[in-house]
Amino acid sequence: MNALISTALSGVVLMFVGLFVSNRQRIKYFAIALVLVAFVANLLELSTLQGGSQTLFGMLEISKFGLLFNAVMLGATLLYFLLCGSEFEKVGEHVADYFALIFFILSGIMLASGFSSLLMLFLAIEIISIPQYILAGADKKNLKSNEASLKYFLMGSFSTGILLMGIALIYGASGTFNINELALGTGELHPLTIGGIMLLIFALAFKVSAVPFHFWTPDVYDGSPTVFTAFMATVVKAGGFIAFLRLFHVSFTGGAISQHWLLVLAIIAAATLVMGNLTAVFQQSVKRMLAYSSIAQAGFMLLAVIALNETATQGIILYAAAYSVATIGMFGVLMKVKDYTFEGFNGLARKQPLLALAATIFLFSLAGIPLTAGFFAKYFVLSAVVQQGNLLWLVILAVICAAISVYYYFRVIMAMYFKAGEPEVAPFTPAFKTVLIIAIIIVIVLGVYPGILLQWA
Amino acid sequence: MPVQYYIFLSIALFCIGIMGVLMRRNAIIIFMCIELMLNAVNLLLVAFSKMWADAGRIDAAAAQIFVFFIMVVAAAEVAVGLAIIVMVYRNTHSVDINILNRLKN
Amino acid sequence: MINLVWLVPVLPLLGFLINGLGRRYLSKSQVGVVGSGVILAAFVISVMIFLEVRQPGFSGQVVTLFDFINVGRLQIPFAFQVDQLSALFLLIITGVGSLIHIYSTSYMHDESNEGFARYFAYLNLFVFSMLLLVLGANYVLMFIGWEGVGLCSYLLIGFWFKNANYNKAAKKAFVMNRIGDLGFLLGIFGMIAMFSSVTFSEVFSKTAALGAHSNYSSQIAIIAMLLFVGAMGKSAQIPLYTWLPDAMAGPTPVSALIHAATMVTAGIYMVARSNVLYTLAPQIQTVVAVIGLATALLAASIAMVQNDIKKVLAYSTVSQLGYMFLALGVGAYTAAVFHVMTHAFFKALLFLGSGSVIHAMGGEQDIRKMGGLKKFMPTTNWTFLVGCLAIAGIPGLSGFFSKDEILAHTFEHNKIMYVLALAGALMTAFYMFRLYYITFTGSFRGTHEQEHHLHESPAAITFPLIVLAILSIVGGYIGLPEVFGVKHWLAEYLSPIFAPSAPFIEAHHLEHSMEWLLMGLSSVLVIIFIFIARSKYVKYADTGRENTGLAKVLENKWYVDELYDAVIVKPLGMLSRFFQDALEKAGIDRLVNGVGRSITWGSQQARRLQNGQVGFYVFAMVIGIIVLFVIGLLL
């Protein structure tokens, strides 16, 4: 709750700050301070929260799990601001507004992690989406940015329609929007419920860019200003997943009901894994490769949604953290390199050893190499599915896809270390260096001792 | 009067909306079709709220509140959406979605 | 004394180490002294041991040094067995060995300092391994020596390693030996599987115990056969004999020591050692006999037309080994060992003689280029003559007694075999004297400068010749047959060794008249054949015309090498190439890479879907919705 309020307010505040403060650096620092505040507030709540959870008018539930997730998201955002904050001004002049929008998105995510009514889910998703439409198009003169924005907007609102239809049908069957009551109500399986769940799955699958609803992802991520892509691909995506997981974890678990959507979701997950990894292999631009890799990673996170057990929930948190940190870091490096193609990275290790090392660690984490956070993230979701039983084929597939993923992640490493070249690298401050090193440390620490994060859940 | 009527009606409107999205190239028209889909949902919700009200549930108003919020969101979306469309039009002098294919593969 | 038996192999090992490590620093004389000295010392000790062993009532003694392999029930100690058989072989090896070392000091004198040392190092190493072979108290230790001598022969055949052909010969020898060794190894595993022991005493006692039950006989037969395969390889029997003639690439003393006197007799030693196994596997014994006889005849036939002095001797060695196996096959173990000994004497003598000749001829080995050497090198001449007489089996010389004993036992066993064996003996007489006459009589056919420095060899060479000549004459008298009204001393001496198999051999003896008859017959025939040879070759002139018909086939050794080449070597090469090119490159590797390639291909296809058209995207979404909806509803 603290976090929600503080983020929302921060957004408002920043809007006005934009009017009075012209110095962009200062705005940035201010934003960082605000997110830090939100982070601390959230941690306080997390540490002081006694009992399992408390709800607000049956609309919001404040639970340890949700708060932990918020903490991860806020932490990721903090890192994001620190690494990429100075890139904002390169996009356009409304720096303050961009920050404001990002804060609004954050508040949306706080909702997504705690909603207990379908209405709130709807609002959360809209609050997350609408600012993204704008951020995607923030680079107004750039046609690619425009295109990304329009594409995202059209398809996004289309999926909203489907989401609403799903909600409507479910309401028709059960007569309530409260997800906890839904869970009780779904004893007997009403045709409307099934249809509704299906439509919900499709809509949410769109938000987390799962095949075959993923088509917007590469174009949008590619077209939007890189700095915002970094945010969309990480924090926002994780937010989508928490919504997905929460809805199904609370409402639609249980053998009778889950068997109706399990297979569909499994198929979606499988398709996502295959398509995402396969398509990523042949990309020419690292940015676009990362877009596809985000699809592939979504496939893995979907495994958690499928499994829906203790391990899965732990896994999603770990995954969100690992994936966000690594990807944000990777984008941070990417933005320092002028040329986004793989050739652009040739010989980076010689020129900028630190950047190269950081990129390597982050890519390891994404590929799920042990001793990086990514390994345990993957480990948890995989074991969650194995635990769930009778979906071993999916696990094997996932594992094979993980092997494929090495193929494109390591292309970057090869370019950096084993190919000769003269990459042009934008200058960066010692502060940036320190942040990068911190990010590396986070990745390693989570990889060596994930308990540090899990002990909270 | 069975509620199925309304279900089918709104589904029909919904699907017409989808067809529109599929068939047209003009971004604005597509957007309108999406609005149509939303309205189909609204209609359905209202119908259900009546249904549950008649079934004697006191919180049946919730559905109408929901519709209310949908309208709110729709309005917001329209504001943003039209702004985006205008922006694109400024740069390309067209609202044809098919000329937007710089991003591919 | 017997407890010092470990000194016998250790001394040569020392020699090896000294000569091997110090080859840079030692002078030739020092090397020679060390090399020969250690062997002589070993010989002395062996003699002492022998003297102890020959005491009547001495039953073998095992000297354990340390544990070699201990795995559960399988205990393989590093232990030496001293008994009549090993003691006898010790004498032969160290005795003949030391003579040949002395001989070598002079023969190899032209080598570079380092080469000289290397030569003696190898030779000592060989003696070491050979001693291990005969001293080992279990089959594994025997196998160690078995492979060791193989290695040494490889090294010594390829001693002049610059010459590619010599290397090929060496390789051939080693590989063929390995084929045999595999058989031997399998035999050992058979024992382990059956008796879970490889120690002679245990194996033999257990075998003898099982021998009664027929249901074990097949296993015993298998083991015996596998061991015999090993013997084939080591002792150059059909089909694994072709390496021995090529092995003549090595220095002549080596041929004398390794490829005549000692190593090649390892097979006989092994079979004699495991006589129980064979006695209890009569069918295998027959195999042994047949193969031995066939080898004897084949080799003899080839020897009749060879022109390389060493090749002739080599083939005669093969054929003599054949006789020994024939003896073993017919159950005349004593006779076999007897022949091993006598053969060691006269064949070493012959080789060393030929070495002396070659030395004098400046490396020439083709007998057609020799002739009339009698007058140039008298000592060599008469010693060589003695050798020939001995091997031909002229009564009174060692060869006569041993060979005659074999023939006699063969006669008991099977008449046809006897006839064939006799024929072989006659061929032997023929080719040996062909060799002698062509080489030593007639007129010299070599070049002038060869003739110019033809000379008798120095004492270091002639001394061993003389000693061996004497041995070849008197060596036979330790095994006088009973018809002479004396005890067969050797049989007495060795009886403890063959005691275990005695109960299984039904002993029927020829009456003396028959024995006299056979002896006379063979002697007369031999003499006749010697005269035939004399008439043909005493005035031999090299008419350079090609052999034809059978002679040609014989000259080309029955085309056996060609046959092997076509049947084994070439196919193996083809197979390998097939694996390499077809399976490895085009098959598995392409498959593996194919996975990667198909992924990239799929990736290219997948990219096509991302065509940038919103319309298409939405369309795909709707299709997806429809399909998944159907799936979701149908389930």
Place this chain on the structure above:
Amino acid sequence: MNTQQVIFLVLSAISLASAMGVILSKNPVTSVLCLILTFFTIAGHYVMLNAQFLAVVHIIVYAGAIMVLFLFVIMLMNLNADVEPQKRNWLKYAGAISGGTLLVILVAALRDASMPSLQSGSSDIGLIANLGKTLFHQYVVPFEISSVLFLSAMVGAVVIGKKE
């Protein structure tokens, strides 16, 4: 077949027809008008389902605000029939067919749903007082939250629309 059903059928017929008009008409302006018509019919339905307040809001928000905005934009871009290039026909049909299939499937899925039927009698849940109470009691949180939505939309409109 009582009057209620008659009205329902008529309204539905009009709304479906006009909806088809939206997606079929060549001229954007025409589609806008058709859409407005559809909205009016939907409002009619609301009234019948005695959601009077919603009906009014609907008219105001959609017909009044949103569609005017649309119309305004279209006018501003003066798009008319010939401006919009037509999609290739087969794509049109593909779209139509897939949409139709979806319709069929949904109908098939929901056909045998057993639902309580609607009574003809009027209830007062749709009245503003009632809605107001609900909205400001247990729906106050979403209400507040929606302000964030508006703010972000506003900021967005500014960021996107403002000339630089």
Place this chain on the structure above:
Amino acid sequence: MLTVLLILIPLVTGLLTFGLKGSGPKVLGLISSLASLAVVLGALFQFRAAPDTLHFAVNWIPQLGSQFNVGLDGMGVMLCLLTAIAFLLVFITIFNRTYENQSSFYGLMLLSQAGLVGVFTAYDALLFYVFWELALIPVYFLCSMWGGEKRVPVTFKFFVYTFAGSLLMLVGIIYLYLQSPDKSFSYAAFTSLNLPVKEQSWLFWLLFVAFAIKMPIFPFHTWQPDTYEQSPTPVTMILPGVMVKMGLFGVIRWLLPVLPQGAFMWADVVMVLSVIGIIYASCIAIVQTDFKRLIAYSSIAHIGLMCAAIFANNEQSLQGIQVQMFNHGINIIGLWIVVEIIQSRLNVKNLDELGGIAQVAPRLSIFLVIISLANIALPLTNGFVGEFLMFSGLFQYNMWLMGVAGLGIILAAVYTLNMLQKVIFGESNALTATTTDLQNSELLALSLIVGVILVLGVYPKPMLDLVSSTTELVNKVF
């Protein structure tokens, strides 16, 4: 505690090395490897005195019930010893060479050592997996940075191949973990599972593929020759010398005890594959003209025999394989050292261009001969004992299989002698005539190896006793 030290030493020094300049890395590398050797020897004595004291466990990820649980049994001690010796030898051999950007080179080497030791000491499945990968990554970088011209694609193939395999293993581990009653990764928990046969039979392959690729046995081997050919020789010494043993070790430590029935079920298949591999690889080795590829294939053949021996799985074969793991490591490293020397002198790999080295570099030639002979298991060299026991065990499992496998002995003789003949015998040509004989560091390394070869060849008992405990354990559960 010693065990942890064993992992820490190379890990820490490895990380330190990255910071060093000049000849610092060399020295530190040497020091660290010496230290490891010392610690291993200490562990060896402690093992004889009180084996249990070598175990060490602390909670690692309580949420998963995973512990940092390391320990040493006979086999572990032996393999750690091998690792320590191997790295020491490598560092000695290359002491006079200089590699560009030396610090990373030595750093990565030491890291991979840490990984290897970890694999050999881990008593917790998850830990095992982690180390398994940790050992792989540095090697990947080493090969693709300092290797031959085709290094990048080749090494990448190697990496992806093994990585895919190990991921399957991970799935298997997860499954086993979930089956374990008290949700634990510990070795004890895994070995006490005894799952139904049906599960074991497919789990077997999940785990075995990873090991099979690592060894590698017949159909999974194609990465190896290319990698050996392309990677820098120091790495090529480690790969077959130590890294390959990970696969065999994995089978003995984790596969047989955990999935006995599964292993028993598939033993025949695996053994047939292995035996095919022996013949196949030997044949290819015969026609190889590339020095490195020849040795690579010979190594494949040897590994095939070892794998077969594991699954023959009786006392003798198990003793044999374990001893052979050590000996083969020593021998193959020796061979690679010689290759490295010849290459650094003449830089040709093609056998046909070599020859006559015996005249100009007798010492080198003698060492090559001895090591090659050890490699073909001549008696009184270390190679013999292991192979003898393995074959004997194989014979008791199936006589005919062993007979076919035995052909490998002959073929081995053929290709080894070919190699010797082409490299050191014959007339020396213009190129080889320039070969200089051994330098001191090389002489030291090779003498050490030959020393080990002869000592263990004549007196193998200590080694056999060392590993016998492991053998009993495996035999008991299997």
